[in-house]
Amino acid sequence: MEGHRVLITGGAGFIGSNLANQLVDSNDVIVVDDLYLGTPENLDPSIEFHEASVLDEDLPADVDVLFHLAALSSRNMHEDQPRRGVRVNVEGFVNTVEQVREHGCDTVVYASTSSIYGSQTEPSCEEMAVEAQTGYEASKLARERYAEYYSNQYGMSMAGLRFFSVYQGYGGAEKHKGEYANTVAQFADDLANGRAPELYGDGSQTRDFTHVEDIVRGIELAAEHRLDGIYNLGTGESYDFNTVIELLNEALGTDIDPVYVETPFDDYVHDTLADSTKMSEATDWEPQISFEEGIERVCEPYT
Incomplete structure (x- = not known):
């Protein structure tokens, strides 16, 4: 354009x-x-x-x-x-x-x-x-x-x-959103700073990131x-939050388990695809950045 x-x-x-x-x-x-x-x-x-x-x-x-x-x-x-x-x-x-x-x-x-x-x-x-x-x-x-x-x-x-x-991650323009940032950014920042991310329910909810x-x-x-x-x-692919934590731990070189908390509202969307x-x-649009590559980009500023 x-x-x-x-x-x-x-x-x-x-x-x-x-x-x-x-x-x-x-x-x-x-x-x-x-x-x-x-x-x-x-x-x-x-x-x-x-x-x-x-x-x-x-x-x-x-x-x-x-x-x-x-x-x-x-x-x-x-x-x-x-x-x-x-x-x-x-x-x-x-x-x-x-x-x-x-x-x-x-x-x-x-x-x-x-x-x-x-x-x-x-x-x-x-x-x-x-x-x-x-x-x-x-x-x-x-x-x-x-x-x-x-x-x-x-x-x-x-x-x-x-x-x-x-x-995108806090290394981009997402940091200013704070608590409203995507969960990937929030989870990565938690893990990189030694905090245990909080997951609703059992962490089996999925998102098309x-x-x-x-x-x-x-x-x-x-x-x-x-x-x-x-x-x-x-993207047409989805990942559950437990898997997201595993991928982030691997990319960051950390080993921190999430904490599971009760879902705070009844209308919580459990899965998207x-x-x-x-x-x-x-x-002819197609997604070009795989989630694995995206995770690496999110974690790069911390490593």
């Missing part, structure tokens, strides 16, 4: 900053972030940064492409602040899309979530029935419906990407191909 003026909301956060830094060499990149989970330190200094909210009325909206990643991005954030969750995730989405649309932008790529599939040990595809078990999931489903409206009413390309368990570089490439391809509709981004065939057929 080259020669475009792009706006990335949530662009100082984990995924957003990786995307911004990838695009800045060949595009004019503008980042909006309220710094709730982001920091300008994640960004290349040549990126135009605005500390602002997606609820603001005067966003820098004269752009060719909108990458809308800003969100309250976890279950717990929404259970703690349900009204704020709706404002940021739904109203903030509509507000931002309206402003760029009024400036002639017709290409939008936005973050949805794989959480709406619930617990699935078989690969989840986009045609599956989904439902909202949490306020976070409800907000992302609302976002998908508003995107459908903009596609139907205004002919805009609205690509909603359902990410599967995105990770997808490296942020593969996610960024998928986001970029969605804009290049002006995709419209919903697309999964995941992506079917990304639709994305692959549309763009």
